[in-house]
Amino acid sequence: MPKVVAERADTLPALADVFREHGYDGASLSLISQATGLGKGSLYHFFPGGKEEMAGAVLHDIDAWFRKRVFMPLRTAADPQAGIALMMEAVETYFQSGQRICLVGAFALGDACDRFADPVRGYFAEWTGALADALMRAGHHPSEAAGLAEETVSAIQGALVLARALGDSDAFSRALARVQTRLAA
Amino acid sequence: MPKVVAERADTLPALADVFREHGYDGASLSLISQATGLGKGSLYHFFPGGKEEMAGAVLHDIDAWFRKRVFMPLRTAADPQAGIALMMEAVETYFQSGQRICLVGAFALGDACDRFADPVRGYFAEWTGALADALMRAGHHPSEAAGLAEETVSAIQGALVLARALGDSDAFSRALARVQTRLAA
DNA sequence: GTCTATAAAGCGATAGAC
DNA sequence: GTCTATCGCTTTATAGAC
Numbered sequence: 262m263p264k265v266v267a268e269r270a271d272t273l274p275a276l277a278d279v280f281r282e283h284g285y286d287g288a289s290l291s292l293i294s295q296a297t298g299l300g301k302g303s304l305y306h307f308f309p310g311g312k313e314e315m316a317g318a319v320l321h322d323i324d325a326w327f328r329k330r331v332f333m334p335l336r337t338a339a340d341p342q343a344g345i346a347l348m349m350e351a352v353e354t355y356f357q358s359g360q361r362i363c364l365v366g367a368f369a370l371g372d373a374c375d376r377f378a379d380p381v382r383g384y385f386a387e388w389t390g391a392l393a394d395a396l397m398r399a400g401h402h403p404s405e406a407a408g409l410a411e412e413t414v415s416a417i418q419g420a421l422v423l424a425r426a427l428g429d430s431d432a433f434s435r436a437l438a439r440v441q442t443r444l445a446a
Numbered sequence: 447m448p449k450v451v452a453e454r455a456d457t458l459p460a461l462a463d464v465f466r467e468h469g470y471d472g473a474s475l476s477l478i479s480q481a482t483g484l485g486k487g488s489l490y491h492f493f494p495g496g497k498e499e500m501a502g503a504v505l506h507d508i509d510a511w512f513r514k515r516v517f518m519p520l521r522t523a524a525d526p527q528a529g530i531a532l533m534m535e536a537v538e539t540y541f542q543s544g545q546r547i548c549l550v551g552a553f554a555l556g557d558a559c560d561r562f563a564d565p566v567r568g569y570f571a572e573w574t575g576a577l578a579d580a581l582m583r584a585g586h587h588p589s590e591a592a593g594l595a596e597e598t599v600s601a602i603q604g605a606l607v608l609a610r611a612l613g614d615s616d617a618f619s620r621a622l623a624r625v626q627t628r629l630a631a
Numbered sequence: 632g633t634c635t636a637t638a639a640a641g642c643g644a645t646a647g648a649c
Numbered sequence: 650g651t652c653t654a655t656c657g658c659t660t661t662a663t664a665g666a667c
Contacts, residue, residue: 283557284469284556286469286471286472287471287557289660289661290661291660300634300635301634301635301661301662301663302632302635302663302664303633305663306632307632311661311662312662362555365611366555366607367556369610369611370547370552370555370556370607370610371555371556371557372469374611378613381611382611382612382613389608408620408624411608411617412621412624414604414608415604415605415607415608415617416597416600416601417604418603418608419600419601419603419604420604421555422551422554422600422603422607423570423574423600425559426551426559426566426569426570427567427570427571432596432600435593436600474643475642476641476642485651485652485653486652486653487645487647487652487653488651488652490645491650496643497644
């Protein structure tokens with residue numbers, strides 16, 4: 262059986278969970294140490310920049326996942342509707358049907374907004390941009406495509422807020438269904 | 447000229463701003479002291495329960511504002527469409543055209559979710575419930591009204607996330623316009 | 632590469648003078 | 650009702666042994 266933590270990247274999923282659950286300020290090093298199974302010494306060995314570098318690495322990891330599974334399919338799929346379908350699948354999977362919130366959205370609303378303004382903006386700009394591109398290739402007029410893309414990403418983020426607030430992950434699934442209908446029209 | 451802070455309620459707007467800007471954990475007592483112009487002694491005189499009571503009072507204040515300006519008009523307006531119009535006005539005003547985030551939504555996504563689960567859930571349950579009620583009275587079928595209400599509140603929250611993340615408050619105004627169109631249909 | 636020990640600062644909260 | 654001083658604790662971060 263391989264070591265659970267062999268390199269820096271192995272810690273990122275646990276790190277992401279801690280930040281999602283406790284926010285940036287609430288994610289203390291002792292919580293992080295507990296979640297990753299690593300002492301503070303090891304954490305600072307992997308992340309010399311401390312907590313800020315940990316959160317930055319998590320954001321970068323999330324961005325890479327979305328680039329591969331969402332943004333790239335939207336931009337490069339021969340059939341734009343197939344790209345959109347891949348996006349919907351990835352979103353449903355990533356957010357665990359509404360049980361997992363979006364860390365980037367949480368950072369946008371929360372304490373870490375100023376500190377990570379660039380990666381946060383980049384994530385949402387890429388997402389809306391790639392979706393608008395797919396919608397244009399699917400036949401929508403440019404201005405209409407941009408609005409529909411904005412509305413779609415916005416609806417997903419809002420549904421995550423509502424699902425978490427109401428403790429009702431079905432609200433997220435219902436929202437995804439509505440989004441799908443609207444994108445197909 | 448009257449005293450700036452004469453009673454507990456006078457501190458709530460400044461308190462709300464601090465929590466909105468820094469989150470629950472990030473809102474330190476020294477920041478709160480600075481924002482309200484009150485020393486720690488005075489703060490604990492008004493809020494014996496400390497920071498948790500401060501945030502609770504802010505949430506209660508927000509809930510009261512929405513009850514009066516949003517939930518009640520939706521439920522009691524003779525013309526349901528007029529009630530919806532009042533809601534849209536209030537939302538546009540309260541969120542300052544997208545420049546101000548929703549503290550309840552931020553708490554839902556953030557560190558304070560567990561601590562304030564009840565008021566957070568209550569706020570969104572009341573909002574979606576009151577809007578669904580107005581939509582039913584406007585002629586929508588019950589199931590359809592509930593979905594449209596959920597979609598509307600969700601769209602507003604998502605637009606606040608997107609506007610903050612992109613640093614583009616116009617994204618919020620565009621979302622409100624789309625919502626208005628959909629509710630009128 | 633991982634740990635323990637520790638430093639320095641900030642935290643929420645309290646006490647007591649005025 | 651407001652303040653300052655202070656307590657006890659936790660925080661991030663570092664140092665150094667292994």
